Amino acid sequence: MQIDELIDNFSFFDGWEDKYKYLIELGNKLPHLSDDKKTAEWKVPGCQSQVWIIPHYEKQHIYFEGDSDAIIVRGIIAVVFIIFQDKSAQEILNIDVEEIFDKLGLRDNITQNRRSGMLSMVDKIRYYATQSLGK
């Protein structure tokens, strides 16, 4: 799925119920990480739920795997991956993710608190991208 399609899908929802149901559906499609991958190394700092994101560098692009113990958060990871998946490091860094969250109507959930793990998920992805540029 592309981000425009996602924004389109989200625009049909009125209440939070439908939006969250759809997020949970997206999260359900996200493969679970095996327990041996849920290590401190890949953990995204945040105190409200556990989130892990693992980058894979292939050719010029970065692919991500991720998981969380909270289901709406898994949906948010799925959204974040639709935004950032299969892009070059530079493309990742060029994305104005807050604008996209705004269009999706998820700003409240994602940008509420950097320490709560939602936006620090994005910080982590940007960190991996920056790191790969420096290599």
Next chain:
Amino acid sequence: MFNANDIRKDFPALSRLVDGRRNTYMDTAASAQKPLAVLNRIQKMYIEEYANVHRGSYWLSERATENYERARQTVAQFINAKDKREIIFTRNATEGINLVAATWGQYNLKAGDEVLLSRAEHHANLVTWQQWALKTGAILRYFDLAEDGSFIFENFKNALSERTKIVAVTAMSNVLGTLFPVKQISTEAHKVGAKVLIDACQFAVHKKIDVADFDCDFLAFSGHKVYGPTGIGVLYGKYDLLAEMSPYQFGGDMIEHVSYDKTTFALPPARFEAGTPAIVQAVGLGAALEYVMQYDFNDIEAYEKELINYTTDKLSNIPNLKIIGTASDKGGVFSFDIKGIHPQDLAFVLGKEGVAIRTGHFCAEPIVNLLGYNSLARASLGIYTTKEDVDEFINALNKAINFFK
């Protein structure tokens, strides 16, 4: 007379819609909303009475100093301290505890000395002593609570020894709600010559602090949790003890005499209030405490007891919900876990229903992990919490549970 429905109207934020919904604020344990009296006092101070304190000899500065020092007197009254010089204004309880650790702790803790904490301490208390134990070579010891969160006096007593130099405990756990018998803790600690520091952040919201009765050596709390402004907190210390302690920070207003080579320091509390203090915040805190003190704490406690029972009954009827912390002597804090629903997911849905709860480890990660969780949900009560708030909270919980089915 005490009536929570009327009190609720004194707090402008609670009458406003939040994202189009009734504001059901169940997160007072994290920070309390502010009554109009506090907001008005802050504005009046800035407009009519503002200047720096302890410096100018003009009318505004004298008024500001008078108000700032009157706030100190109000705090002394609030905690029943006999001498207002025993009240130090800090940023918050965290800074108060850090002040004690960095001044008293630094010079009194030696390798092999022990610092005794409960297993349920907030990071403000736990991390501070943990780090100063590392710096000084002192040993950090913990005593266990019962599985239901109850305080077990024997556990505390057994962990106490001649090596214990300070007992640093909460008066009410922010996770379990458990009330600690602070007076008995002090008596027992003093028998072995240990000092006692009480973290009264949660306690201050629910119960009457009485340092004369507690006989604690230090006590800290934050202004923002007792309906006051952020950026202001209180450290109480017995005067003789404070008088022996070195300064925490250096700068203006804490000195007696300064030359190019040396400085002599002012007596407490000035010694511990370097630089321009949070003047208006202190006065705002005074207004908040005056607001609380217009009510009899017996009435506040009686009402809360009723509301605790009401909330406990309602929560107990929800299938798969486990209340974490069910000590018979507890304050208005309800940590809970719902089987199969992550607290973060729950908080998202409750937030959409206008219900504010806290999720996570509540800055007390070790005890939450010890109880077998990574994250919990927590609802907490304040002076303005009504039965309607509890009902709204319970309705939202049921709605969330249905949603995640």
